[in-house]
Amino acid sequence: MTMVRAGVVPTQRAALYSVLGILATVVMAAAIVGLFGVNRVFTGLLVGAIAGVAVMAALFTRDAILLTEQAIYRRTPWTVSSIDWDRVVAGRFTLDDRARWSLALDLSGGDEQHGELVLLSIPPVLRPVSGAYDLRKREQVNEIRALLRHKRIPVTVLPEIAGALQQHWQIAPPTR
Structure with missing residues (x-):
């Protein structure tokens, strides 16, 4: 038996992850526009959207419960705890x-x-x-x-x- 992945992301953490994804989008879009000028707004939005989706995907993927043969591991993006x-x-x-x-x-x-x-x-x-x-x-x-x-x-x-x-x-x- 290997590892089983499960878990439900609580609403508050899901909202936090969404806000962080939007923040990444805004920061990347602003950086592209700031570096290359107003003519790169759409490029900035595209790069920002890709960054925002990547941030949210990383956060949601990291937030899980892993059931292994030895223990149950509860992971969040910042911590890992185990339950015997x-x-x-x-x-x-x-x-x-x-x-x-x-x-x-x-x-x-x-x-x-x-x-x-x-x-x-x-x-x-x-x-x-x-x-x-x-x-x-x-x-x-x-x-x-x-x-x-x-x-x-x-x-x-x-x-x-x-x-x-x-x-x-x-x-x-x-x-x-």
């Missing part, structure tokens, strides 16, 4: 406060908010896999489920979620 597997009490696949399906781990002790670590948050599955997003989320659910089964961590799945996953994504419900 023996702190994981159970897993849950339930509805979150925004009516999305949330796959979370319940943790014992530590300083995590409410003792949980959200691995996935996806819209309800209403039809078979129809695109790259659905396919990637289906793969993540299968990878996380396989790792949790390997680690012998019990996972509770709401019956309507288990039924939809089985019907539309052909993911069998947990056996225990």
Whole structure:
């Protein structure tokens, strides 16, 4: 078993990353215009947009939860912290406060908010896999489920979620 990548970027951090991307766009555009004159506004905007997208992509890519054989690593662009597997009490696949399906781990002790670590948050599955997003989320659910089964961590799945996953994504419900 290798590494499984998961994680949900909180709204506040997503807003920060977006602001940093816009800031990179503005700074690069202003630098190009400042160096080469007003006739290079569109060039500056293009270079700035590329820089802004690159900054946001780097920040969002770095912000993740990595599930490995040894531990769970929570990464942000500036920090990395680890959580030992023996702190994981159970897993849950339930509805979150925004009516999305949330796959979370319940943790014992530590300083995590409410003792949980959200691995996935996806819209309800209403039809078979129809695109790259659905396919990637289906793969993540299968990878996380396989790792949790390997680690012998019990996972509770709401019956309507288990039924939809089985019907539309052909993911069998947990056996225990």
